[in-house]
Structure formats: C-alpha cells, structure tokens
Amino acid sequence: MQARLGGSRPKGRTGETSVSPGFADHQVILGIDPSLRSTGYGVIRLAKPFPSTLAQGTIHCPREWPRSRCLARTAEVLREVIRKHRPTACAVEGLFFAQNLKTALIMGEARGACLLTAGEAGLEVYEIAARKVKQAIVGFGGAQKVAVAKMVQRILHLEKVPMADAADALALALALVQENRGLVWRAPKRI
Amino acid sequence: MQARLGGSRPKGRTGETSVSPGFADHQVILGIDPSLRSTGYGVIRLAKPFPSTLAQGTIHCPREWPRSRCLARTAEVLREVIRKHRPTACAVEGLFFAQNLKTALIMGEARGACLLTAGEAGLEVYEIAARKVKQAIVGFGGAQKVAVAKMVQRILHLEKVPMADAADALALALALVQENRGLVWRAPKRI
Numbered sequence: 001m002q003a004r005l006g007g008s009r010p011k012g013r014t015g016e017t018s019v020s021p022g023f024a025d026h027q028v029i030l031g032i033d034p035s036l037r038s039t040g041y042g043v044i045r046l047a048k049p050f051p052s053t054l055a056q057g058t059i060h061c062p063r064e065w066p067r068s069r070c071l072a073r074t075a076e077v078l079r080e081v082i083r084k085h086r087p088t089a090c091a092v093e094g095l096f097f098a099q100n101l102k103t104a105l106i107m108g109e110a111r112g113a114c115l116l117t118a119g120e121a122g123l124e125v126y127e128i129a130a131r132k133v134k135q136a137i138v139g140f141g142g143a144q145k146v147a148v149a150k151m152v153q154r155i156l157h158l159e160k161v162p163m164a165d166a167a168d169a170l171a172l173a174l175a176l177v178q179e180n181r182g183l184v185w186r187a188p189k190r191i
Numbered sequence: 192m193q194a195r196l197g198g199s200r201p202k203g204r205t206g207e208t209s210v211s212p213g214f215a216d217h218q219v220i221l222g223i224d225p226s227l228r229s230t231g232y233g234v235i236r237l238a239k240p241f242p243s244t245l246a247q248g249t250i251h252c253p254r255e256w257p258r259s260r261c262l263a264r265t266a267e268v269l270r271e272v273i274r275k276h277r278p279t280a281c282a283v284e285g286l287f288f289a290q291n292l293k294t295a296l297i298m299g300e301a302r303g304a305c306l307l308t309a310g311e312a313g314l315e316v317y318e319i320a321a322r323k324v325k326q327a328i329v330g331f332g333g334a335q336k337v338a339v340a341k342m343v344q345r346i347l348h349l350e351k352v353p354m355a356d357a358a359d360a361l362a363l364a365l366a367l368v369q370e371n372r373g374l375v376w377r378a379p380k381r382i
Contacts, residue, residue, distance in 0.1 A: 067382045068310030075307055101295045105286060108299015109306060116266055116304045119259030191258045 030087035031173030034110040040165025056166040071113040091176035094127035136175035221278035222364030225301040231356025262304040282367035285318035327366035
C-alpha cells in the first residue's frame with residue numbers, strides 16, 4: 001500500500017487506471033473525523049517513498065460549552081490548519097448509522113461545521129464510510145480502532161501511534177487517496 | 192400577544208415576572224429555520240406597539256450544488272444578515288424527530304452551519320421545538336404552517352404573508368421572546 005500511496009498509479013481491477021478526473025492534482029489532503037467535542041484532523045502530503053504528515057490533532061471542547069461554541073471552536077482550528085497547510089481535498093467520515101436520532105442530529109451538526117469550513121476554503125469534500133476506511137487501511141472493514149491507528153502509524157512512519165481521533169482522520173485522508181487511485185470499486189461521494 | 196411582544200412584561204403564571212436573566216437586554220432577535228437547500232431567516236426588533244421586521248428571507252441552494260457549497264452559501268448569507276442588523280440572540284428550530292437517520296444527519300448538518308455562524312458572531316443561541324413555536328404563535332401545537340405564517344403576518348403587521356421558511360424563522364424569533372417573557376413554563380434550551 002505504501003507504494004500506492006507514494007505516488008505510483010497501479011492498474012485498477014479492470015486493468016485500466018481509473019484515477020478520478022483531476023484527483024491526481026491533489027497533493028495535500030485533509031482528513032476530518034467530526035465530533036461535537038473531539039473532532040480529529042490530519043493533513044498528509046503525497047510524497048515518495050511514503051506520504052508525509054503535515055499536521056494531526058484533536059479539537060477538544062469542554063462539556064460545559066454550548067454546542068454553538070464547540071462548533072465555532074472546531075471551525076476556528078480547522079481554518080487555521082487549512083490556512084497553514086493548504087490542502088485541496090478533504091475526506092470526512094460518512095456516518096451511515098447512529099444510535100438514535102438525537103445522536104444523528106448532533107453528529108450531523110459537527111459534520112455541518114466541518115463541511116462548511118472545508119467548503120468555504122474551496123476544498124473538494126468527499127465522504128467515506130468508516131467501514132471502507134478500515135477496509136482500505138487494514139484490509140478488514142470490521143477492524144478495531146487500535147488496529148487502524150497502528151497501521152496509520154506504519155504507513156506514515158510516525159514515531160508514535162496517533163491518538164484515536166487523529167488516527168481516524170489520517171486514515172480518512174489515506175483512504176481517499178487510495179480510493180482515487182483506482183484500487184477500490186467505487187469512487188468516494190463528493191458532498 | 193402583541194402587547195407582550197411590544198415590550199410590556201406581563202406577570203408569569205405564578206404571579207411573578209420570570210424574565211430570563213439578561214434576556215431582556217436582547218432587542219434584536221434572529222430566527223433561523225435551518226435546511227440544506229432552503230434555510231429561512233427572520234430578524235425582529237422589539238418595539239412598541241409591535242415588533243418591527245428588519246429582515247426576512249430564504250436562502251436557496253440549487254439541487255446540483257454539493258452539500259458543502261450549500262452550507263457555505265447559507266453561512267455567507269446569515270453572516271451578512273447578522274452584520275447588517277446586529278442581533279444578539281438567535282432561535283433555531285429544535286428538531287426532535289426526523290423521517291430517518293439520513294434525514295436527521297442532513298438536517299443536523301444544516302443546523303450545524305447555522306449554529307456555527309451564530310456562535311461565531313457571539314449570539315446566544317436557543318433551540319425551540321416546532322410544536323412550542325406553534326403553541327406560542329397560534330396557540331395550538333398542531334397548527335398548520337399556513338396558520339403560523341398568517342399569524343406572523345398579523346403580529347408583525349406585514350403587508351404580505353411571508354414565505355413559508357421565512358415565516359417559520361420569524362415565528363421562532365417571536366416565540367423566543369414570548370418564552371423569555373415568562374409566558375411559557377420552561378425556558379428555551381441554550382445550545
């Protein structure tokens with residue numbers, strides 16, 4: 001996988017290269033794992049022999065903050081990350097299930113803040129289901145979070161295993177690259 | 192109700208005035224009815240003999256736009272409205288049901304964009320359930336949308352019945368004032 005992510009373009013399943021039109025132009029990718037009080041983010045730059053990690057972290061918001069303040073804080077940090085590293089594409093976790101409607105709404109609010117921030121900065125935003133991210137990174141859609149984090153560490157040659165939310169965000173960015181290199185059957189959905 | 196909204200402070204149910212601490216300071220209120228492609232907004236200023244309508248409208252986003260672009264456009268318009276009219280409090284429709292999780296997520300994203308924009312501008316943001324808005328404006332929680340729009344027209348002395356989304360937003364702003372004037376049993380939830 002590292003060779004793939006390192007910039008080579010392998011043949012797709014059908015024997016044709018199937019890079020999304022224009023996607024190859026994206027060199028710096030932002031991954032976001034949205035959450036009201038602990039949004040993870042990670043920025044990678046495609047490079048050989050392996051992608052470099054420009055930034056990673058978690059945006060913590062105290063429990064006592066009103067939701068609007070958490071969203072504003074999340075956007076503030078993401079804007080700063082985008083300003084500094086200039087990503088051109090963004091992968092957000094596609095949430096296709098939730099425990100209940102209330103959870104879905106709150107998750108949706110966090111996603112909305114992230115999509116808005118990325119959209120305003122002109123990034124192309126894609127969503128990828130968590131299962132597909134795991135499949136892309138670990139090779140198994142039901143992989144545990146810690147397995148994803150360890151594989152992210154390995155692919156990116158990081159000194160430490162990244163924290164859970166940041167690892168998920170980095171995994172999203174890596175998965176977006178992999179999917180657009182024709183290694184997966186269906187291109188991520190632009191949102 | 193007009194007298195109440197016009198600035199007088201009637202006694203609450205228990206015979207005591209129960210204005211929320213500090214809420215009486217809010218003179219300009221923004222109501223938002225969030226939606227991915229047709230967010231309604233309305234701004235009222237408390238005045239006698241009836242509140243004045245500073246702005247109202249709907250933010251339309253074409254179906255072919257990606258979601259992130261719709262959210263960015265919604266925030267852009269709301270920011271301009273806030274910049275122009277300087278509201279200090281904001282009422283957002285509290286969505287407590289949805290057809291399914293997907294709808295809840297998309298509604299949540301729209302809400303997230305609105306909460307973020309209001310939060311960044313320093314507004315105090317409150318949510319009120321649609322049913323409570325109808326109860327406050329029409330006196331009946333199951334009232335039809337057209338009845339709400341007509342009552343909004345009457346309370347605000349508007350020449351025309353406002354469009355549905357804008358009417359809902361104006362109704363939210365009016366309901367927030369009414370709830371904080373001690374006429375309703377439970378203060379809106381700050382979010």
